[in-house]
Amino acid sequence: MKELAVKIKDVEFKNPVLLASGTVGYGDEIARFCDLNQIGGIVTKSLSLRPRKGNPPQRIVETASGMLNAIGLANVGVDEFVKNKLPNLAKYDTKVICNIAASSPEEYVECTRILTTEKEIDGFEINVSCPNVKDGGLEFGNNIDAVKRVTSGVRNVTDKLLIVKLSPNVARISDFARAVKESGGDAVSAINTLVGTAIDIYTRRPKLFNITGGLSGPAIKPVALAKVLEIKRNVDIPVIGIGGITTWQDIIEFMIAGASCIQLGTINFISPDFGSGVIPDLLNFCNENKIENISHLTGSVLLP
Amino acid sequence: MKELAVKIKDVEFKNPVLLASGTVGYGDEIARFCDLNQIGGIVTKSLSLRPRKGNPPQRIVETASGMLNAIGLANVGVDEFVKNKLPNLAKYDTKVICNIAASSPEEYVECTRILTTEKEIDGFEINVSCPNVKDGGLEFGNNIDAVKRVTSGVRNVTDKLLIVKLSPNVARISDFARAVKESGGDAVSAINTLVGTAIDIYTRRPKLFNITGGLSGPAIKPVALAKVLEIKRNVDIPVIGIGGITTWQDIIEFMIAGASCIQLGTINFISPDFGSGVIPDLLNFCNENKIENISHLTGSVLLP
Amino acid sequence: MHIEQTKIVSIKEVQSHTFLLSIQSEYFAGTTNPGQFFNIKVSDNNFPLLRRPFSVCDVDGDIISFLFDVHGEGTKILSKKKPGDDLDVFGPLGNGFNYSSDFQTAIIVAGGLGVAPFPFLLKKIPADKPVFSFVGARNSNQLITYGIKNTKLSTDDGSAGFRGNVVQLLKNEIHNINGVKKIFACGPNVMLRSLVEWTTSIGIETEISVECAMACGFGICQGCPTEKSDKSGYLLVCKDGPVFNSQEIVI
Amino acid sequence: MHIEQTKIVSIKEVQSHTFLLSIQSEYFAGTTNPGQFFNIKVSDNNFPLLRRPFSVCDVDGDIISFLFDVHGEGTKILSKKKPGDDLDVFGPLGNGFNYSSDFQTAIIVAGGLGVAPFPFLLKKIPADKPVFSFVGARNSNQLITYGIKNTKLSTDDGSAGFRGNVVQLLKNEIHNINGVKKIFACGPNVMLRSLVEWTTSIGIETEISVECAMACGFGICQGCPTEKSDKSGYLLVCKDGPVFNSQEIVI
Ligand SMILES: Cc1cc2nc3c(=O)[nH]c(=O)nc-3n(C[C@H](O)[C@H](O)[C@H](O)COP(=O)(O)OP(=O)(O)OC[C@H]3O[C@@H](n4cnc5c(N)ncnc54)[C@H](O)[C@@H]3O)c2cc1C
Ligand SMILES: Cc1cc2nc3c(=O)[nH]c(=O)nc-3n(C[C@H](O)[C@H](O)[C@H](O)COP(=O)(O)OP(=O)(O)OC[C@H]3O[C@@H](n4cnc5c(N)ncnc54)[C@H](O)[C@@H]3O)c2cc1C
Ligand SMILES: Cc1cc2nc3c(=O)[nH]c(=O)nc-3n(C[C@H](O)[C@H](O)[C@H](O)COP(=O)(O)O)c2cc1C
Numbered sequence A, B: 001m002k003e004l005a006v007k008i009k010d011v012e013f014k015n016p017v018l019l020a021s022g023t024v025g026y027g028d029e030i031a032r033f034c035d036l037n038q039i040g041g042i043v044t045k046s047l048s049l050r051p052r053k054g055n056p057p058q059r060i061v062e063t064a065s066g067m068l069n070a071i072g073l074a075n076v077g078v079d080e081f082v083k084n085k086l087p088n089l090a091k092y093d094t095k096v097i098c099n100i101a102a103s104s105p106e107e108y109v110e111c112t113r114i115l116t117t118e119k120e121i122d123g124f125e126i127n128v129s130c131p132n133v134k135d136g137g138l139e140f141g142n143n144i145d146a147v148k149r150v151t152s153g154v155r156n157v158t159d160k161l162l163i164v165k166l167s168p169n170v171a172r173i174s175d176f177a178r179a180v181k182e183s184g185g186d187a188v189s190a191i192n193t194l195v196g197t198a199i200d201i202y203t204r205r206p207k208l209f210n211i212t213g214g215l216s217g218p219a220i221k222p223v224a225l226a227k228v229l230e231i232k233r234n235v236d237i238p239v240i241g242i243g244g245i246t247t248w249q250d251i252i253e254f255m256i257a258g259a260s261c262i263q264l265g266t267i268n269f270i271s272p273d274f275g276s277g278v279i280p281d282l283l284n285f286c287n288e289n290k291i292e293n294i295s296h297l298t299g300s301v302l303l304p
Numbered sequence C, D: 001m002h003i004e005q006t007k008i009v010s011i012k013e014v015q016s017h018t019f020l021l022s023i024q025s026e027y028f029a030g031t032t033n034p035g036q037f038f039n040i041k042v043s044d045n046n047f048p049l050l051r052r053p054f055s056v057c058d059v060d061g062d063i064i065s066f067l068f069d070v071h072g073e074g075t076k077i078l079s080k081k082k083p084g085d086d087l088d089v090f091g092p093l094g095n096g097f098n099y100s101s102d103f104q105t106a107i108i109v110a111g112g113l114g115v116a117p118f119p120f121l122l123k124k125i126p127a128d129k130p131v132f133s134f135v136g137a138r139n140s141n142q143l144i145t146y147g148i149k150n151t152k153l154s155t156d157d158g159s160a161g162f163r164g165n166v167v168q169l170l171k172n173e174i175h176n177i178n179g180v181k182k183i184f185a186c187g188p189n190v191m192l193r194s195l196v197e198w199t200t201s202i203g204i205e206t207e208i209s210v211e212c213a214m215a216c217g218f219g220i221c222q223g224c225p226t227e228k229s230d231k232s233g234y235l236l237v238c239k240d241g242p243v244f245n246s247q248e249i250v251i
């Protein structure tokens, strides 16, 4: 299966299929359906220094070919993760990326400093783009200087793979990718969810307690793909493509647009076995099309 | 049917249902299905000073609950419009809004200057947000100063209703709405399409000749609704809600979020009779819920 | 729990807009407890995107049944299925009723389609324990008593049984029921709330099956929180429920 | 043209993955010309979002038929419809073939499912004008000759008829066909292109039915441009076509 191996910095992923943050918890439940040994990697739910309860219900609304979520970064916190979640993840032959969300640049750095000593962790994904928390999240994601500060701060405390997950809710995402590169980041993930909302027309209240939520799923795929392409055309940095992937064809499409790896999000809720189930399809596509290594697809889009 | 009448500036729309620019041409074909006498208004395809051929094919790609278009502002030009299209529109008892797209602030002003003398035209919608042309469009839409310049330039040459159609491809759309208000605009339309793309995985070429296109349809409804809500919470200016409307419930939802009127876009391609067909449903909702005038819904969302 | 492509054995409209759907699965039949639920993909495309949760209604041999109402687009699609069609079913999910705890008399309280999980529960409650059922609805057309035995009815408009809601009916009747009682309830949140308020005050053990919006149904999305009674955080309806002891959560 | 909720009268798999769908509509039957098309909503929800265009294949009394291939999700849904099901049909759309112009002999050229518009056209061509049909496909399994008469076949792999493409076959046979000829063609763009190149060079009038991505199907979206021969701009396939005289456009 060497055909599918993909390297970013010094991390060799078995294949380009990763599971996206917030859509597989810490791997406990999903492992019953998706054989984690078969996939490139898993990204943890966003971790913060201390545990977070998350937002009150309602946290989820279905939309046309998509869903809104406003979970509010409910998570067990860094300490509990290291003690009780990481050992379980470490049992699998797959790469473990810790996603970190925080309320201040200092908290990002502090979380990373604590986690980077854990040898089972292969890299970090810095979430500067969660639309569902008051402090942190979007504010950082919309501010180039804040993204730079967070990236270089975290870079200072870890030599491991450093990915920054970008917000699509900006005018030019490639400016943010460039900022990440200039601040020492190794890669960017694109995209996090789009800001959206839904209102109950009888009560006239937003359906989500948090008022707005993040839109994910097939509905956003064309937008995600355009963001990946935009970054690839403007900045020389590896991109991890995310957004609305539900078929093997989608994975190939993201790679052609410029993605080195991809992440699966919402699809895990519907077909939790998709992650490992899709690997043979990718292999098949490569064989049929005489693609020696799947990474040759990355950015191979032919533009006029 | 006074229950449905809505006023923006001095223009009284029979009801809040308008047909969106670029989705009904100049009204010729749609009139066979949607009784234009029954609806609030029609917005023309974007007009430019001179005719435009538009982009070569392929101009359209279907996506999950949405579609991408890259028409490239194909239009007959201002002169031909006045000569051969406007007379036909003028036959209907409905408001006619001319949408204008241009490559420079001067061209916007020039188009408006020519058109404003036509008494059949009730107002203008300035399109600073088309993602599918090289010159003009998005560049203006992403630049607050350009939006201000265009708005005040156009304001100087017309006293008619002046609406500016905003791009959703920005970090904070309310900043643009504020700029419009400060520059003398009477209202904003939100939203135009989201930038998206699609790639053929076998040829590795973008499916659209233009590489990227604008995403419309139900897929974008949650995003459009959040943009309307954001403007309403931050700026005191009438908003015309657009994006993914396909049911009467969607119309009510947009109004509760903050829209004074709404526009129907992609739905016209699927159900060209929806525009006039939906009016009785709106009336019914108002009657059943004892809403004296539908405009009382505007911005009535209950926030925590 | 697993995902299985099952075949639809039968689908019947048992009442206007209410359907009984049966599928065949040895695995599901052998592993499901009353009160658990299944997450069903009603189409093989993106519309609707998410699975739809339904409580197991009954198990008979290797046939599993669901009782459902046509509510929105998803259940509309489901209602149009035909015997022989494939159905993508994920389960059994969550925790069911604890029917072997220390009680002498079982009381079923169901509002509207809240009867759904009880036919199977009734089969499992030890035969020596008497069962009293109370079913309520808005009016007689909406009363569903499929598979329920020894039933007293209530309707808001009095068109059948007691006029009033099902909790009031139970309050009126409780003195006729002897022994250490345990209540199993399912229905709208307002009904559960008023029930639990009362049963807490008089100290009858109560288990409630709760509904809420769900995405995954098995604990990975965190989309279905319900507040713990001590307000220290949230439990997940899909994983920690959908059946809760009424003392565990704020309903 | 209008939108009508029609009933499906029959649906048959005439060849593997190729279906003949018939609906009933007096209005459509009375107003449709060969070569026109209908835009069909295959579901009553957002999936797929857009209508799907299909040429009218045949009209018989008040029965309209379409011949279609299962291509993607939309046609898959369509292929699963049953007699008696409702179908939301919009049409007739566009301009059809001009079969009353000044020719003596009609030649049909169809590639693959390009045969679709011809059964109806064949009925309309005046009986005194001889018709010669040429149908090509990749291999014999993909050859569709539904409703076509006096037919010569070609397959790329030689598994039936002439080995080679249908344009080559026609070139070989054209000397056997007498009188002022007019060609009516439908099929993949590559086939149409090579056909038109040749017919232009030898001066045979040719009408081609063109396919492309469409959103509205009736001229409001500008989504279906095809370049004018003089390159001065675009025509719309849905409104100015789908049948064009080969001299009008750059194929
Ligand atoms: C554990 C559990 C067991 C259930 N058992 C049954 C049953 O046995 N019989 C039955 O008829 N119904 C049952 N339901 C409710 C059933 O799932 C909904 O009626 C169904 O999802 C409606 O789908 P729809 O597409 O027709 O409706 P729509 O309203 O179009 O869509 C439903 C959407 O609304 C969301 N939603 C919001 N609030 C709720 C809520 N309180 N419950 C469910 N979905 C919500 C869902 O996430 C889903 O995306 C159960 C729900 C849960 C959570
Ligand atoms: C005027 C006209 C007449 C037609 N007549 C017939 C017919 O008689 N029989 C038949 O089998 N097919 C016919 N087709 C083609 C038929 O419309 C497509 O096969 C069908 O749309 C496929 O839908 P799908 O959802 O199964 O495929 P998908 O590939 O999943 O989706 C089709 C989508 O692709 C887009 N698309 C891109 N290129 C094209 C293209 N060249 N043609 C059509 N859609 C395209 C469409 O806009 C649509 O959104 C005709 C097309 C046109 C334009
Ligand atoms: C329920 C839910 C929770 C999420 N939580 C997080 C999170 O904690 N951190 C994060 O970086 N992204 C989070 N995301 C975003 C996803 O990782 C992903 O970027 C997004 O869903 C788009 O991909 P998809 O369309 O495949 O779902 C979450 C998404 C969903 C649907």
Ligand SMILES: Cc1cc2nc3c(=O)[nH]c(=O)nc-3n(C[C@H](O)[C@H](O)[C@H](O)COP(=O)(O)O)c2cc1C
Residues within 6 Å of the ligand: B020, B021, B022, B023, B045, B046, B069, B071, B073, B099, B127, B130, B165, B191, B192, B193, B215, B216, B217, B218, B220, B242, B243, B244, B245, B263, B264, B265, B266, B267, D221, D222, D223
């Ligand atoms: C095919 C197509 C062409 C469009 N052309 C224009 C245009 O010329 N000018 C403009 O301001 N908006 C144009 N739009 C955007 C629509 O007016 C509308 O803002 C957008 O489609 C979102 O609404 P919807 O989801 O209801 O379609 C176009 C949209 C489509 C789909």
Ligand code: FES
Residues within 6 Å of the ligand: C213, C214, C215, C216, C217, C218, C219, C220, C221, C222, C223, C224, C236, C237, C238, C239
């Ligand atoms: S529904 Fe996903 S965690 Fe409960």
Ligand code: FES
Residues within 6 Å of the ligand: D213, D214, D215, D216, D217, D218, D219, D220, D221, D222, D223, D224, D236, D237, D238, D239
């Ligand atoms: S398909 Fe819309 S103009 Fe032709």
